[in-house]
Amino acid sequence: MSASISPLAPKSYPEMPEIAGxxxxxxxxxxxxxxxxxxxxxxxxxxxxxxxxxxxxxxxxxxxxxxxxxxxxxxxxxxxxxxxxxxxxxxxxxxxxxxxxxxxxxxxxxxxxxxxxxxxxxxxxxxxxxxxxxxxxxxxxxxxxxxxxxxxxxxxxxxxxxxxxxxxxxxxxxxxxxxxxxxxxxxxxxxxxxxxxxxxxxxxxxxxxxxxxxxxxxxxxxxxxxxxxxxxxxxxxxxxxxxxxxxxxxxxxxxxxxxxxxxxxxxxxxxxxxxxxxxxxRDGEGARKQVEITVTGAKSARSAKRVALSIANSPLVKTAVAGEDANWGRIVMAVGKAGEPADRDLLSIWFGDIRVAFEGERDPGYSEEQASDYMRRDEISIRVDLGLGRGSATVWTCDLTKEYVAINGDYRS
Amino acid sequence: MSASISPLAPKSYPEMPEIAGxxxxxxxxxxxxxxxxxxxxxxxxxxxxxxxxxxxxxxxxxxxxxxxxxxxxxxxxxxxxxxxxxxxxxxxxxxxxxxxxxxxxxxxxxxxxxxxxxxxxxxxxxxxxxxxxxxxxxxxxxxxxxxxxxxxxxxxxxxxxxxxxxxxxxxxxxxxxxxxxxxxxxxxxxxxxxxxxxxxxxxxxxxxxxxxxxxxxxxxxxxxxxxxxxxxxxxxxxxxxxxxxxxxxxxxxxxxxxxxxxxxxxxxxxxxxxxxxxxxxRDGEGARKQVEITVTGAKSARSAKRVALSIANSPLVKTAVAGEDANWGRIVMAVGKAGEPADRDLLSIWFGDIRVAFEGERDPGYSEEQASDYMRRDEISIRVDLGLGRGSATVWTCDLTKEYVAINGDYRS
The missing domain is CATH 3.60.70.12 (L-amino peptidase D-ALA esterase/amidase)
Known part of the structure; x- marks a missing residue:
């Protein structure tokens, strides 16, 4: 078991009632x-x-x-x-x-x-x-x-x-x-x-x-x-x-x-x-941040979920979040590798309310400082609009930290 | 760029001849x-x-x-x-x-x-x-x-x-x-x-x-x-x-x-x-070990390659290799999640020449010490026989270390 409690642990727990039977x-x-x-x-x-x-x-x-x-x-x-x-x-x-x-x-x-x-x-x-x-x-x-x-x-x-x-x-x-x-x-x-x-x-x-x-x-x-x-x-x-x-x-x-x-x-x-x-x-091994990933504008809900999971499972995206790095280029990479319909020049990407990319380019109003500031939060929300259709999906993941590697490299030994 | 040279770097380099034209x-x-x-x-x-x-x-x-x-x-x-x-x-x-x-x-x-x-x-x-x-x-x-x-x-x-x-x-x-x-x-x-x-x-x-x-x-x-x-x-x-x-x-x-x-x-x-x-x-970010994964006995070569890549891309397998842990249970997990035909009770697994699992169980002759010893090497070879057909494939990967996370969490910032 891990030595220290996740910083994302619930702040309070409910009183659990009985379930009759x-x-x-x-x-x-x-x-x-x-x-x-x-x-x-x-x-x-x-x-x-x-x-x-x-x-x-x-x-x-x-x-x-x-x-x-x-x-x-x-x-x-x-x-x-x-x-x-x-x-x-x-x-x-x-x-x-x-x-x-x-x-x-x-x-x-x-x-x-x-x-x-x-x-x-x-x-x-x-x-x-x-x-x-x-x-x-x-x-x-x-x-x-x-x-x-x-x-x-x-x-x-x-x-x-x-x-x-x-x-x-x-x-x-x-x-x-x-x-x-x-x-x-x-x-x-x-x-x-x-x-x-x-x-x-x-x-x-x-x-x-x-x-x-x-x-x-x-x-x-x-x-x-x-x-x-x-x-x-x-x-x-x-x-x-x-x-x-x-x-x-x-x-x-x-x-x-x-x-x-x-x-x-x-x-x-x-x-x-x-x-x-x-x-x-929020208790993912070594997790320090919760990440919510929403994909909209996909050809279908199934396609949206596959793109969202490609982002959520990308080691490069997860390590960037761990490093508090607003590296939206890696989001593009993860969209591209999902194998689902996508058009680079229609993509828009948000971190929270900050639009970092619009129609396939860095947003004209992009501020590295503003985006970096957002990345320091405990709960990060990433949204990608594919601009193709009406399919959408939301998935959740956590960041990939050195502690994940430590926990899983030492689990049995 | 990373500060130190990978321990898996070539020991020597060839003299490069000219290519006419x-x-x-x-x-x-x-x-x-x-x-x-x-x-x-x-x-x-x-x-x-x-x-x-x-x-x-x-x-x-x-x-x-x-x-x-x-x-x-x-x-x-x-x-x-x-x-x-x-x-x-x-x-x-x-x-x-x-x-x-x-x-x-x-x-x-x-x-x-x-x-x-x-x-x-x-x-x-x-x-x-x-x-x-x-x-x-x-x-x-x-x-x-x-x-x-x-x-x-x-x-x-x-x-x-x-x-x-x-x-x-x-x-x-x-x-x-x-x-x-x-x-x-x-x-x-x-x-x-x-x-x-x-x-x-x-x-x-x-x-x-x-x-x-x-x-x-x-x-x-x-x-x-x-x-x-x-x-x-x-x-x-x-x-x-x-x-x-x-x-x-x-x-x-x-x-x-x-x-x-x-x-x-x-x-x-x-x-x-x-x-x-x-x-x-061998120069994968943070790599300390080269891992060769061979899958035999699959229904087809394509199926074998998908199973091999499922193992090669599993964070839990890669962190176990980094931790020099002969955790073959995670190999089973990665075979299972590949979505390809597999029968748990026909699986055999080797680390190098050491058979650790046979027909879906821990090998009767399994020695934790012998397997752990093998895992200390620079070059690890994992073989899985699915026992179903004649398809085979080999892929290569590296381990997943804390340095991978460090490099990719700090790349831009």
Whole structure:
């Protein structure tokens, strides 16, 4: 783990309310880290629906393959997450570890095996000794409590420098429902995937297929629009659990994704996922600045997102931001290499409100001093207008600093 | 420019022979750098054929657009290269600068305007004041000499820490012909392009269409198989000039790319381009290690190259190499994110001769100590077998160090 907390850490954290029907237990299993919690169990009441989005890696971890299989049932009773070892690229041993964990978890929750979900994060390629923690699951599940969300967020951290958790509420019919979410980063963060690890729970009564539909849509503009280093983990997992307990207080059961009563919930979920995604970016390994990149005027939204990601993933752009250098020439380079339609002589570029380039040339009113001044901020906004069409997209990233190299060159050794 | 010379710099340099029909002049024009040569002129005798490969950026520099237009004529009389300013994203002013330079160059060489070629390298987005050096071209061309290849290599450097030049010879019919080449790096180096800047000249009598054919083919496995940071320059240019002077010594005129007498020349050119490409990689900004990545067992050669580049461009792989960490889990990650066919449980991975992973698991004989020992070398070789088919590819890159970030965070400021 990194020694010092990111300067972009939240200034304050919310009080996390309880989610009726969801209980949390954490423990110190000593999987890799010493002197800290590295095991999380979430137990859900019967009737809990589940949705999930996972990495698009062609070499996913054993837990990701396990979750994909169980997701089709749409029901969840227990989630087990360990940090310190990703159980990825562990072959037959990896499948044995997920089987052992799942059996112990099902026993602990008194539930069917196909209602168990697992996630692992940490080093890749080393066998996970499930025996180190399977004996703890019974006690953890029995002692789980509803109000331990911050502890849950801390137990899943790896190189994160701060815990990531957030809460939201929304009207559903005549009732207010609650949504809680936790996440962990902090390297191997790039779209083309679900996300790192993030677990969200709500008491809203929403059927599993509807839950899956709204989660997938909300992911595209949140977790799949952030990138730290363009590297996609084998283990990225985002899961959403709906206990349905708010039905006891009069909330309506939602079984149709087009149900208009769902709109406030969708908005609240989208905002919550965006907050978590940005907390991940702001804790990108070595990050000192948050960078928002908006591309407008593209031929399509898809094209805009590809150009935006080409900028966000360019090492030369990211090091320039780290050096507080308004080097918009590198933005042009990144637009050019994206392979998407672009006409150099129609390009305009802004840093914040400062237009630095207009119609393919340096802006006549460009002031190096003004632009450099802007670059000293913690939050940098870059906008590129391609001048070709109406497609637009926004993505978020962080700068690339010497600390990123230090953290990732020394992670295992 | 960087303060210290890369530890991977060549231990020795070749004596550069003359290329009959090609003469070189260099000067200090003060475009950006002080106290060093930043202007190169190559003058070619009448009858010189030319070929070129350029960046695939959608936002190419003004000189790249200029060269593409003149290339169709197939004839070259003069090449002008400046360092310090790339004349890229300079709009109308950029085209004015190339026009002014081209007119002055044509006058200087007493040649037609469509036999002029231009290249610029350095900062993007700042207008190039051609007036700073156009008045020098007449004298430079008049005083150009055949034996100044090392000076030429030095005049085109930007953040390069050492000059890049190499020579080769080949049989052509009953005659020996010579090939000289120079290049410059050192950031924004990635395939999907021709290359940074590289200029190669030979006295072999080869027709322009044949020259273009063999240059394009040789590029795929040399300059287009290296990457420093995945960033593609707006200015990448590789040109090959053939003066044909060896015909006076009895070399045959080659007008057909399939002419079997051309085989030794093709091999020599390929080797020369690979040497230059590796010199560029070994001088990648902040580079401390050269990394060769070979992917075998892919569904196709194209698929193998995409997987190899995914590994070569992964910040997490590159920082692990910098940290001398045999972190093969990150290789798996990079295979997984490439989006190409891969089966986790068929993967095998080697560092040098050490097999670290076999059929999707850590190799039973894996020794952390042995692998760590290997990682201390200057030249690291990584091989991945996908176990799916017969496609293979090799690419080269360097490690990602704190110095890369330092160089690129401070380049302009």
């Amino acid at each position: 969801a209980r949390i237990g954490v423990a110190e299993a000593g999987i890799k880290y010493k002197g800290r919690k590295d095991l999380l169990v979430m137990v859900f009441d019967e009737g809990t629906a589940v949705a999930g989005v996972f990495t698009r890696s062609r070499c996913p971890s054993a837990p990701v393959e396990f979750c994909r299989r169980n997701l089709s049932g749409g029901k969840a009773r227990i989630l087990v997450v360990n940090s310190g070892n990703a159980n990825a690229f562990t072959g037959r041993k990896g499948r044995e570890a997920t089987s052992l964990t799942a059996e112990a978890a099902a026993r602990a929750a008194g539930a069917e095996p196909d209602t168990v979900f697992l996630a692992s994060t940490g080093v890749i390629g080393e066998p996970l000794e499930a025996g180190r923690f399977t004996h703890l699951l019974g006690e953890l599940a029995a002692g789980a409590e509803a109000g331990r969300w911050e502890e849950a967020a801390r137990a899943i951290m790896t190189t994160d420098t701060y815990p990531k958790f957030v809460t939201a509420s929304a009207r559903l019919g005549d009732c207010t429902v609650t949504i809680n979410g936790i996440a962990k980063g902090a390297g191997m963060i790039a779209p083309d995937m679900a996300t790192m690890l993030s677990f969200v729970a709500t008491d809203a009564p929403i059927a599993a297929p509807v839950l899956q539909d709204i989660l997938a849509k909300a992911t595209a503009k949140t977790f799949n629009a952030v990138t730290v280093d363009s590297d996609t983990s084998t283990s990225d997992t985002l899961m959403l659990f709906a206990t349905g307990k708010a039905a006891e207080r009069g909330a309506p059961w939602i079984t149709d994704a087009k149900d208009s009563r769902l709109s406030p919930f969708k908005r609240a979920l989208g905002k919550l996922l965006k907050t978590l995604a940005l907390q991940v970016v | 090609a003469r070189i002049g260099v000067a200090e024009a003060g475009i950006k750098y002080k106290g060093r040569k930043d202007l190169l002129v190559m003058v070619f005798d009448e009858g010189t054929a030319v070929a070129g490969v350029f960046t695939r950026s959608r936002c190419p520099s003004a000189p790249v657009e200029f060269c593409r237009r003149n290339l169709s004529g197939g004839k070259a009389r003069i090449l002008v290269v400046n360092s310090g300013n790339a004349n890229a994203f300079t709009g109308r002013k950029g085209r004015e600068a190339t026009s002014l330079t081209a007119e002055a160059a044509a006058r200087a060489a007493g040649a037609e305007p469509d036999t002029v070629f231009l290249a610029s390298t350095g900062v993007i987005g700042e207008p190039l004041e051609a007036g700073r050096f156009t008045h020098l071209l007449g004298e430079l061309a008049a005083g150009a000499e055949a034996g100044r290849w090392e000076e030429a290599a030095r005049a085109i450097m930007t953040t390069d820490t050492y000059p890049k030049f190499v020579t080769a010879s080949a049989r052509l019919g009953d005659c020996t012909v010579t090939i000289n080449g120079i290049a410059k790096g050192a950031g924004m180096i990635a395939p999907d392009m021709a290359t940074m800047l590289s200029f190669v000249a030979t006295d072999a009598p080869i027709a322009a269409p044949v020259l273009q054919d063999i240059l394009a083919k040789a590029t795929a496995k040399t300059f287009n198989a290296v990457t420093v940071d995945s960033d593609t320059s707006t200015s990448d240019t590789l040109m090959l000039f053939a003066t044909g002077k060896a015909a006076e010594r009895g070399a045959p005129w080659i007008t057909d790319a399939k002419d079997s007498r051309l085989s030794p020349f093709k091999r020599a050119l390929g080797k020369l381009l690979k040497t230059l490409a590796l010199q560029v990689v």
